[in-house]
Structures are given as C-alpha cells and as structure tokens.
Amino acid sequence: MFGVLMATLLVTIALVGSNMDSILKQSVSLEIREQVTSNKGLLNSFKTSSDLDQYIQNQINQRISALGLDQPWYSPNRIGLAMYKILTLDFGHAKFLTSDSGSSDVKEIILEKLPRTILLFTTATAIVSVLGIFLGAISASKVNSKIDKITSGLAIVSSSFPVWWVGVLLIFVFAFLYPIFPPRATPDIPPSDPSYLISLLNHMALPLITLVLIGFGSWAYLVRNFLVGVLQEDFIMAKRAIGIDEKKILFSHALKNAAPPIVTVLALSLSGSLGGAIITEAVFDWPGMGRLYYEAISVLDLPVIIGATYVLTAFFLVSVFVADVLYGYFDPRVRRQ
Amino acid sequence: MSFSSGTILKEFSKNKMGMTGITILIILVVISIVAFVTIPQESFKKWNDPANWLSYPKSAAPSWINYFLVQKIPEHLILSPHRTVEKLGTINVITDSFEINYNYDSFPSDFIYQFRTTYDGSPLLHLSVTRPDGIELNLDSLSLPYSDTKTQYGNMIFSTDQMITKNIIYDISKMKLPQEVYSYNDLIFSKFDENKVLKGHYVFRVTAYGVGTDISMAESKLILGGKVYGLMGTDELRRDLAMGLLWGTPLALFIGITVAIGSVFAGLLYGVFAGFKGKLVDESMMRFNDIIYAMPALPLLIILSVTIGNSIFLLVGFLVLFGWVGIAKVSRSMAMQIKTLQYVEASKLMGQKDYKIIIKHVLPQLLPYAFASIAISVPAAITTEAGLSFLGLGDPSFPTWGQLLHDASVYNAAARGMWWWILPPGIMIAVTGLAFVFIGNAIDAIVNPKLRR
Numbered sequence: 091m092f093g094v095l096m097a098t099l100l101v102t103i104a105l106v107g108s109n110m111d112s113i114l115k116q117s118v119s120l121e122i123r124e125q126v127t128s129n130k131g132l133l134n135s136f137k138t139s140s141d142l143d144q145y146i147q148n149q150i151n152q153r154i155s156a157l158g159l160d161q162p163w164y165s166p167n168r169i170g171l172a173m174y175k176i177l178t179l180d181f182g183h184a185k186f187l188t189s190d191s192g193s194s195d196v197k198e199i200i201l202e203k204l205p206r207t208i209l210l211f212t213t214a215t216a217i218v219s220v221l222g223i224f225l226g227a228i229s230a231s232k233v234n235s236k237i238d239k240i241t242s243g244l245a246i247v248s249s250s251f252p253v254w255w256v257g258v259l260l261i262f263v264f265a266f267l268y269p270i271f272p273p274r275a276t277p278d279i280p281p282s283d284p285s286y287l288i289s290l291l292n293h294m295a296l297p298l299i300t301l302v303l304i305g306f307g308s309w310a311y312l313v314r315n316f317l318v319g320v321l322q323e324d325f326i327m328a329k330r331a332i333g334i335d336e337k338k339i340l341f342s343h344a345l346k347n348a349a350p351p352i353v354t355v356l357a358l359s360l361s362g363s364l365g366g367a368i369i370t371e372a373v374f375d376w377p378g379m380g381r382l383y384y385e386a387i388s389v390l391d392l393p394v395i396i397g398a399t400y401v402l403t404a405f406f407l408v409s410v411f412v413a414d415v416l417y418g419y420f421d422p423r424v425r426r427q
Numbered sequence: 428m429s430f431s432s433g434t435i436l437k438e439f440s441k442n443k444m445g446m447t448g449i450t451i452l453i454i455l456v457v458i459s460i461v462a463f464v465t466i467p468q469e470s471f472k473k474w475n476d477p478a479n480w481l482s483y484p485k486s487a488a489p490s491w492i493n494y495f496l497v498q499k500i501p502e503h504l505i506l507s508p509h510r511t512v513e514k515l516g517t518i519n520v521i522t523d524s525f526e527i528n529y530n531y532d533s534f535p536s537d538f539i540y541q542f543r544t545t546y547d548g549s550p551l552l553h554l555s556v557t558r559p560d561g562i563e564l565n566l567d568s569l570s571l572p573y574s575d576t577k578t579q580y581g582n583m584i585f586s587t588d589q590m591i592t593k594n595i596i597y598d599i600s601k602m603k604l605p606q607e608v609y610s611y612n613d614l615i616f617s618k619f620d621e622n623k624v625l626k627g628h629y630v631f632r633v634t635a636y637g638v639g640t641d642i643s644m645a646e647s648k649l650i651l652g653g654k655v656y657g658l659m660g661t662d663e664l665r666r667d668l669a670m671g672l673l674w675g676t677p678l679a680l681f682i683g684i685t686v687a688i689g690s691v692f693a694g695l696l697y698g699v700f701a702g703f704k705g706k707l708v709d710e711s712m713m714r715f716n717d718i719i720y721a722m723p724a725l726p727l728l729i730i731l732s733v734t735i736g737n738s739i740f741l742l743v744g745f746l747v748l749f750g751w752v753g754i755a756k757v758s759r760s761m762a763m764q765i766k767t768l769q770y771v772e773a774s775k776l777m778g779q780k781d782y783k784i785i786i787k788h789v790l791p792q793l794l795p796y797a798f799a800s801i802a803i804s805v806p807a808a809i810t811t812e813a814g815l816s817f818l819g820l821g822d823p824s825f826p827t828w829g830q831l832l833h834d835a836s837v838y839n840a841a842a843r844g845m846w847w848w849i850l851p852p853g854i855m856i857a858v859t860g861l862a863f864v865f866i867g868n869a870i871d872a873i874v875n876p877k878l879r880r
Contacts, residue, residue, distance in 0.1 A: 097718050101727065246868070250860030252810045254817060255832065255853035262841040262849060273842065368725055369814045373836075384818065387729050395730070402723045410721065 119150045184394045187385060196397040199382065204401065207367055207378030210294055214301035215360050221302070222309025223345070223352070229310065230317035231340050238314070245311030248304050257300045257373040264296060271296045274375040297374040305359075312355060316348040323347075350421040357413035435795060438873045445869025448802075451862035459677035466673065474674070474826045480665035482541065482648075487656035489847050501531040503653035508633070510644070519637040525649040530626050534613040536652040540633065543581035543647075548640035549573040552633065554584060554591075556615055559627025564598050564615060566591050581646070660847040663838040668831070672851055675828040678739070679809050679859055682827070685743050686808035687801045690750030695797055698755035699789055702762030703781065709759070716755050724749040728811070732820045739822040742815065746808050754800055758793055765789050795874035802867030806860030813856055828852035 126146055136142040184194045193199065229238035265273035272293055320326065321344055329339050367380030375381070379398060386394035439445050473479040484503040493499050508523035529535075540554060554567040567590050571580055584591075595614055618625045631649055635642055659669035701712040731745045765771060771788050779787075815821050816829025819837075823830065831852045835841075840848040 097722070101722070246864050247857070247861065250806050250810075250864055251857045252813055252817075252853065254814060255849075255856065258832070258836065258841055258849055259853065262844075262846065266842055266844060368729065369818060372818060383726060384729070387726075387733050390733070399723065399726055402726060403721070406723060407721060 115154060118153050119146075122146060122149045122153060184386075184391050187382070187389070187391050187394055196393045199394065200379070200397050200401055203377065203379050203382045206376065207371070207380060210297055210376060210378060211301070211360070211367060213294075214298055214305065215356070217298070217302050218305035218309050219356055221306040223313050225306065225310035226313025227317060227340055227345060230314045230321060230344075231336070233318060241307065241310045241314060244307035248307040251304065253300065253304045254369045254373045256304055257297065257370060260296055260300050260303075261374070294376075297370060297376055300374075301370070313348070313352060316351050317344055320344045320347045346420070350417045353416045353420060354413045357409040357416070360409055435870070435873055439869055442869040442872065444865045448862045448865025448867075448869065451858060452866065455676055455680060455859060455862065458673065459680055462673040462677055466670070472824070474666065474671070475823065477664060480661075480667070482539070482650050483661050483665040483667060484536075484652055484654065484656050485661065485665050486663050486843075486845060487654055487661045488845075489660040490655040490657060492655060498532040499530065500655050501529075501533055501535045501651070501653035503656035504651040506631075506649040506651065508647050508649070510647075517639045519640070519642050521635045521637075521642060521644055523633045523635075523644065523647050525631040525633075527629050527631075527651065528627070529616060529624070529629050531653075532624060533654075534616050534624060536654065538586045538652060539650040540584040540631075541581075541646065541648050541650065542583075542633070543579065543645045544571065544635065544642060545577060545579050545645060546571065546637055546640060546642040547574055547577045548637065550635055550637040550640070550642045552635050555632050555634075557630045557632065558615070559625055559629065565594050566615075567594060577641075579645070659851060660845075662831075662834060662840075662845075662848055664834075668848065668851065671826040671831050672828070672855060674826045675831065675852065675855065676859075678825055678827045679812075679856070682739070682743060682746075682812045683805040683809040683859070683863070684801075686746040686750060686812075687805045689743070689747040690804065690808075691754050691797050691801045693747060694751035694754030695758045695790070695793060697751060698758030698760075699762040699785055699793065701755070702759035703766055703785055703789060705763075705766075713756075713759065716752055719749070720752045720756075722749070725811075725814075728815060729818070729820060732815060737820055737822050739825055739827075742812060742822065746811060750804060750808065754797075754804075757800075758796070761793055761796065762789055765792050795870065799867050799870040799874060802863045802870060805863035805867075809856060809859060828856050 123146060126142070126149070136145065184196050184199060187194070187199065225237075225241055229235070229241040232238055261273050264270045273296075274293075317340075321340075326339060326344060329343060330336070334343075367378060368384050369380070370376070371378050371380030372384050379401065382394065383398045383402075385391075386398060482505060487503055488500070490502050493502070504527065506525040506527060508525055511522045511524075513520050513522075542552075544550070549570050549572070551568060551570050553565075555563055555565045557563045567584055567588065569584075569590070574580075599614065613622075616624055616629075633647065633649075635644065657667055657669050659667070659672060661667055662671075697712065697716070701709045701716075728745055728749065732742065735741060765788070771784060774784055774788060812821065812827065813829030813832065816827050817833045817836070819833055821827060821830055821833070829852075832849065835845070835848040835852075
C-alpha cells in the first residue's frame, strides 16, 4: 500500500519534474538579473557589458547549484531528498499559489482546503447512501414493480450524464433562471464572521443537490442487485416461513448480509468522488482540494501538485484499507481464512 | 459459460433494451456518416477561424423557438438574389433583387450586403429598397475603384454606413414624417406613424451599371441580421452550433469505441496471461495491476495532458492507460477457472504452446464478457474526455461536445441564459452513453446467468 503511494508520487514527479525545472531556472535567472540591474552601484562598477553578463551568469550558476537544479530531476539525490521530505510531510512552499490567509506553506494550503472538500463530498455520499440503501431495499422487495423499474431506469439514465454538466444545468436553472441559490459556491463572507457557516451551507446547496441527484439512482440500483441475490437465499425463506415481519427481514437480516459488498463500494465511491471533485469543484467554484489541484496544475506549481496528489492517493488507500477491515467485520468468513 | 454467437444474437434481438441501444447507435452512426459526407474535411480547421463565421449572427437562439412564441423574433437570413441582366445602349446593367416576406415582430439588428465583382473601368453600384407600402428608399450608391484592366473586387456594405443614414434622412424628409424618434436603420422596416414593424413584402434591389464595359457579379448576398438562426443557434463567436454538434458525433464515437476496445483487449490479454501463467508471474503482474489501480486516474490524466500534450490521439492513449485495470482483474479470475477445465489441460499435455492455448481455448470463452465490457466502458471514456475538454485540457482543434461546453462556460452561457449552447451537447453525451449502456446491459444479461431472474 505504501509502495503504491510512492509509485504514484514518483510518476507525478517524473511527469512534472522537467517542466518544473526549466520554469524554476528561468525564474532564478530573471530574479538575479533584476537584482543586479536595480543595484546602481554594482551596475557602475562594470566597465564592459560582457563583464556584466559574465557576472550575472556566475551568479545564476551559483544560485542554481545551491538549489540543486544543476542536477537533472531524476538524479537519485534529488528524488531521494524529495521522497524523504514527503515522508516527513514536509511539502515545502508553493511557488505561486497561496492559501486564503496568504500563507504559501503547502501544508497550510491543503489543511485549509481539505475540510471543505470533505464536508461537501462526505455529506453528499452520506445522503446518497442512505437514500440509495432505502430505495434499493424497497425496490428489491418488490422486484419488477413500478418503483423497481423507475429506480433501474433512473440508475441507467443518471449514470450516463456527466456530473459537471448536470451541475452547469442546475446553475443555469436555479441560479439564473430562478435565482434561489448563489451561482458560485465560494462564500463571500470572511470565515471569522459568525454567519459564515450559514453562508457556507447556502453556497453548498447547489453542488450537494447535483451530487445527490446524480448519485442516488445508481446506488439504489446497486443495493437492489445485491439484495435481490440475498433475498433468494434459503435462510430468508426460512425466516419468512417462521413468520418474521417482511420489513424486519428486509432491513435487518437481508441488508446485513448484503452489507459487505455495499460497504466496499461505499468506501471506494467516497474516495473516487474525491478524485472526481476536480471537475465538480471547478464548475461550482467550490474552494476545495479539487479546485486547488486544478489551479496548481494549470500553473505547474510542483509542491502543491505533489502535496495534493499525496493527500488524494492517501485518502484512496485509507478507504481501501477501511473497506477491507469492514468487510472482515461484516463477513467473518474472510477473517477465519 | 460458453455461448454460441447464434444464441447470443437471438437472445439479444428479443431484448427490448438492447434493441433500443442498437437503434440509437445506428442513428448516431448515420449522423456521423452525414457529417462526413456533407461537411468537407477542410472545414474542420475552420471551426476556430473567426473569419469563416462572419456572415453568421452572434449568440442567436435556434430558429424553431419562433413556433412557441407569440412575438416572432427575426430570423437571421442570408438571401440570395434573383438576377436580371440587360443592355441599355452602351450600358450593361445587372439587377439583383432580394425578396423577403418580413413577418417578424421586431426589427432586424442590421443588414450587410456582400459582393464580389469582376470589371474594368469604373462601374456604379446602387442599392435601394421597395417597402410593402410602395415607398422606395434609396439607400446607397457608390462607384467602384477605377481600373484599366479586368480586376476582381469584393466588398461589404453595412447598414451602419453614414451614407445610408444620410440617404434615409433625405428620403424621409421629403415625406414630412416624424422621424426623430426612430433609429434610422429601423426606419426601413418601420411604420411611419408608430414605431412598429411594417410587415409584408420587401424587395432590396442592387443595380450595377457598367458604362461601356463588361461587368459580372461573382458573389452577391444580402444578410439580414437577426436573433435566431438555424437548427441549433450560434454561439458567442458566431459559430453554427448545429455544425459543432454534427462534428462531435463521429469524434465521440471514435474516442469512446477506440478507448473501450483498446483498454478491454489490453486488460483481457494481461489478465488472461497472468491467470494462465500463475505463480510468480501472476503474483508480480497482479501487484503491478494493484499499483495502477490505486493511482488516482483523473489527477494523473490532467497532469499527463498538461505536460505531454493534448492531441486527441494522445488523449485516447492516456485513457487506455488507466482503463484496462479492472478488466484485467476480472479476466484473470475467469482465466484461472478456464485453466482447470479438462480440455485445456488435455491440450497442454499434448504439448501445445502456451500462446496457442490462450488464443484458441481461453480467449474465445471470454469474448462475450469482453463485448459486454466494451459497451459498458464506452460512456465512461466519452464522459472523461468531455470532462477533460471541459476543463480546457482537450484538443482545441477538434470541436468535441466537451469543447463546446468548455466554450459555453468560458463565455458564461449559463448566466446569459443561452440554453441552446449548454443543453444539446450534454444531451448528446448522455444519449450516446445511454445507447452503449443499454447494449452492454443487454449483452451482460445474456452472458451473465446470475443476473437473470
């Protein structure tokens, strides 16, 4: 699991590294040129322009080797150093981006954005899974009924719409045609204000509705399919024969047996939605990890990219791990092996 | 687990969902063929060339919305002339008349006369309009630049020209009508007693006089600027959205199907090989699979397209790179089951080579599953490409549906109520996805007996 994390980061560094280096080198030479030309005394001490160029070139080379940029990005020294820093959760400072409070420390930026993403997507996933499980259970108990058909249809239709397009559509309808919700999801009140939370929730409504609308259909379909399989098993028949209430069978006995795959999918979809957050957050302008990631990539801010990739991958792996543990809890057969 | 292709076909034709999917797919293929046949290949490149779209209106709604409106919005009209040629002594006269029944409830935004002539000497051009009430307004007369030899000359006359305004003021003042309230441009189409459109039959007449010389008109069209245009309307850059949607169809099908086939077959071969070999090979191949599986796909896709390139073919490659993993896992476990079947072991004992066993005995068993997963993974490929394009990371030289939506969000189409720019591309994406989901589910229901009830 740890290997996966490192591999992902290595791929990221490999992809962004060379571009990043050339950008850094350019900015170093620009910086030094500016320093030298703004220093009049220093400027006058050179007799010819070639002397001046020589001096500037020396300065640039010194700075570059001080920063370790004279070695290519794939030299073991630099990669080893980068990996060591990442392991100690030291992501360094962002080159261009800053957090809302103005800090350029990558750790601070991420810590500021992460809770918002988690707030939005965990809430959405929670609502979606509760709705989905409930609806799925009902349609599983009445296979081929109207509810069942509507659920299956909804699942198929909603899975083929891109989430972000539905988002754009909802913004169009509910923010401009009927201005109920604000079109941009960034709250316009500073976080210190007491009404910040209300404003945040108000701005969160539209993305949340989008995510729920797109999500719960396929969830219900999934739960239904698992439950239909369980409901055909003998022990359910036996319970029915004893005369246990149908609802109780459905919600406590059958659902518990269908839980392991459901939990696995839940955990995976939660972490998957974090990855998918990039486009959704770009559409709604939600100030979370996804938008941070997008901004970082568009200006090639390597420390931020690495930090965000690290966090996203770590989340994914943790949720895979949690899913495994929960699977063992719900399905003891796995444990005894 | 094994099915003959005949039974699958038979079962499939009975499946309502599958047939719906196939029908939609056939329609989409027909649209793509129409796009290929009717639109010349070079015009692909002109999509981003503003000069190509000059004669189109800006941000015009689809013209069919007029059917639902009481107040008819003027349509953007590109009129072609009815031509008469006569010779009056030494003068060659070409008369182009443009007739139009103007029955809309508001004024056209402007009009443009576009022409290209071949002549020598210095011919005259005269532009006038006859209104439904019989009044004739002289709009413009100009002499084309003098030339000794035969030359080609092209130009446009805009309704905002000073000359036209002056001529209208002059004509109106002869009639002693209250003219202060009107914009002069609208006066051409206006009733004189109130500021309303005079509906009826208008004739615009362009006459070219070549005195003692030859003159011929190569191109001559009158554009009445309106606010609705065509089947799908136009966008902020005057591009005809119907064209973009049409082009998007073959592109989406290409991206979806190529990515799906590529990743399914890569995954199939990888998984079958790992499952068939077993032991250390299997173990190491599956660990590699796990690593790819655990990588966050979308972020890495974005990094790839930013750093390496965003050509549409590269994008297809990137999508395959992350698409094969899940299929490899499933096909490995299936291959491990098939491996233990007696006829496979028999052929192994006969000394058959590994790759021959895989190709002859294992892969055919997995084909139905492969087809189902190809169909099911097409929508994901299309939406992912659309998503990347939407973020502005797609191939800008091809008008994919995602690209249209990206442009829409760049120009704030949602805030300006330009629904015809937002709705159709998304619906096309969804319909295409739906077709493949239908087909995939239908095949899945046949080859996967567990789902049958």
